[in-house]
Amino acid sequence: MAAVPMPSTISATAALIDELDKKLICVLRDGRKLIGYLRSVDQFANLVLQDTVERYYVGNEYGDVPVGIYIIRGENVALLGEMDASADQSRFLKQVDAETILRKHAELPDADKRRTQGGDEYADMS
Amino acid sequence: MLFSSFFKTLIGKEVTVELKNDLQLNGVLKSVDQFLNIKLDSIQVADIERYPHMMAVKNCFIRGSVVRYIHLPPEHVDKQLLQDATRKEATGGDKN
Numbered sequence: 080m081a082a083v084p085m086p087s088t089i090s091a092t093a094a095l096i097d098e099l100d101k102k103l104i105c106v107l108r109d110g111r112k113l114i115g116y117l118r119s120v121d122q123f124a125n126l127v128l129q130d131t132v133e134r135y136y137v138g139n140e141y142g143d144v145p146v147g148i149y150i151i152r153g154e155n156v157a158l159l160g161e162m163d164a165s166a167d168q169s170r171f172l173k174q175v176d177a178e179t180i181l182r183k184h185a186e187l188p189d190a191d192k193r194r195t196q197g198g199d200e201y202a203d204m205s
Numbered sequence: 206m207l208f209s210s211f212f213k214t215l216i217g218k219e220v221t222v223e224l225k226n227d228l229q230l231n232g233v234l235k236s237v238d239q240f241l242n243i244k245l246d247s248i249q250v251a252d253i254e255r256y257p258h259m260m261a262v263k264n265c266f267i268r269g270s271v272v273r274y275i276h277l278p279p280e281h282v283d284k285q286l287l288q289d290a291t292r293k294e295a296t297g298g299d300k301n
Contacts, residue, residue, distance in 0.1 A: 104258055110226070141257070157224060157225075158224070159267075162262065163262065163263050
């Protein structure tokens with residue numbers, strides 16, 4: 080029997096189920112970028128990410144801080160992007176270790192801290 | 206239900222989604238759901254230097270609650286159909 084095509088408009092769960100076990104970048108509403116393997120989802124787009132790193136960008140450098148397993152409440156999620164293994168970020172940006180990027184990030188003035196996290200968080204409009 | 210049905214007709218078309226954090230993503234509409242969550246394929250990011258984390262991303266899922274606008278190609282929008290569906294939905298809903 081041929082596989083039944085899954086309707087595309089049942090719920091968010093249907094759309095996100097396709098992304099399970101993929102390495103994704105999760106951009107939160109506050110601008111944070113979390114990269115990890117998607118292990119679980121639900122209808123609210125609550126997520127479980129495994130082997131998560133928080134990626135910081137400062138200038139033309141970036142660094143990953145390992146943070147383990149995250150359960151993310153769906154209301155905080157802005158975007159989930161599939162990280163293309165072949166896409167080479169080091170073409171433009173230099174990767175540094177966690178300690179260095181955290182130090183550089185801490186040295187930023189507060190306004191730039193939010194800006195360089197890239198999210199440009201906005202007023203809560205939920 | 207009306208708007209998710211409307212967006213269903215645009216699956217396969219190119220749209221630009223503008224998020225509340227000002228990020229603009231152009232891509233092919235792959236799926237939409239009842240919350241107007243959106244999946245886009247083959248995305249291009251406007252002003253990508255501001256969003257280096259998006260360089261490696263080709264497909265994405267956007268939570269409906271963070272969308273500000275969805276820019277549509279006008280040639281793919283049947284205004285008459287939309288208006289008719291709106292009127293039907295308005296009267297049908299009130300009768301329940």
